Amino acid sequence: METFKCKQLNHENKEIIGFCFNQNCQNTTEYCYECLQTNHSEHFNDCIQFTKxxxxxxxFMQVQNQSRKQLQEMSKRLQNYLEQSFKKMDQDIKTxxxxxxxLQNKDYLTFKSQINIIKRIYQKGKENEQCILFDQLVQNNRYSNQILSLIQSYLIS
Known part of the structure; x- marks a missing residue:
């Protein structure tokens, strides 16, 4: 393998030892020891040697793998929660x-035998459970938006 050499004046042909990862740096990305001392001295910590x-x-790959696993687990839990919620809502709507x-068939006795269901729903309404549920959904939506924002910023970067 050929040695990577510097092209800067006064230290051309010096061996390149790494790359600068500072996004605001206007100098060449690759650096030799001389470049490190002169062109990258203000952001020395952003200059990484090849071995590092x-x-x-x-x-970074380990962090990404761990983040991916956490997001997958979060996605599974959220999906499970949503599926349970949909089933409960579907059952309530069916009932x-x-x-x-x-009531429309004037089957009052059967209706009366299931009046506890209506009482439960009625009581929940009185206790403003709908508002509480709505507040919970809004709160969950905020978390979802934060998660989506994090994911979007990751995908953009």
Whole structure:
């Protein structure tokens, strides 16, 4: 493998030892020892030697893998929660439709035998559970938006 050489005046042909990762740096990305001392002295910590770049990349991949696993687990939990919520809502809607039909058919005795369902729903309404549920959904939506924002910023970077 050929040695990577510096092209800067006064230290051309010096061996390149790493890359600068400072996004605001206007100098060439690759640097030799001389460049490090002169062109990159204000952001020395952003200049990484070749041997350290591999370590940095491996650490970054570990962080990405761990973040991915956490997001997958969060996604599974959220999906499970949503599925349970949908099932409960579907069941409630089905029951309410049946009760409505009982009333429309003037089947008052059957309706009366299931009056506890209506009492429960009525009581929940009185306790403003709908508002509490709405507030919970809004709060969850905020978390979802924060998560989506983090994901979007990751994808953009």
């Amino acid at each position: 770049i591999i370590q940095f990349i491996n650490e 309410l439709k049946q009760l409505t039909q009982k």
